[in-house]
Amino acid sequence: DKNVSLGIDAVKRRRLHVHPDSANLIAELRAYVYRQDKSGRVLEEPVKFHDHLMDALRYGIATHVPQPPRRLRAMAGRVNF
Numbered sequence: 001d002k003n004v005s006l007g008i009d010a011v012k013r014r015r016l017h018v019h020p021d022s023a024n025l026i027a028e029l030r031a032y033v034y035r036q037d038k039s040g041r042v043l044e045e046p047v048k049f050h051d052h053l054m055d056a057l058r059y060g061i062a063t064h065v066p067q068p069p070r071r072l073r074a075m076a077g078r079v080n081f
Contacts, residue, residue, distance in 0.1 A: 005044065007062035014061065025053045
C-alpha cells in the first residue's frame with residue numbers, strides 16, 4: 001500500500017526518542033523486520049506481525065507531525081532507546 005510506504009518513510013526520516021518505560025514499543029521496534037524474497041533480498045514491505053504500536057507510530061507521525069526540512073532527511077533511520 002502506497003500510504004503505508006509513505007508513512008514508513010516519514011518515520012525513517014526522524015530521530016525517535018522512546019521513553020524507557022515504553023517496553024512494548026521498544027520490543028516492536030527491535031522486532032520490526034522487512035520481508036525477503038527467496039534469494040534473501042530485502043523487500044520494501046514490512047512483515048505484518050506484532051506491529052500494532054508501529055502502525056500507530058507511523059500513523060501519528062505521517063498525519064500529525066510536520067515534515068522535516070529536506071537537508072535533514074539524510075539523517076533518516078536513527079532510533080534512541
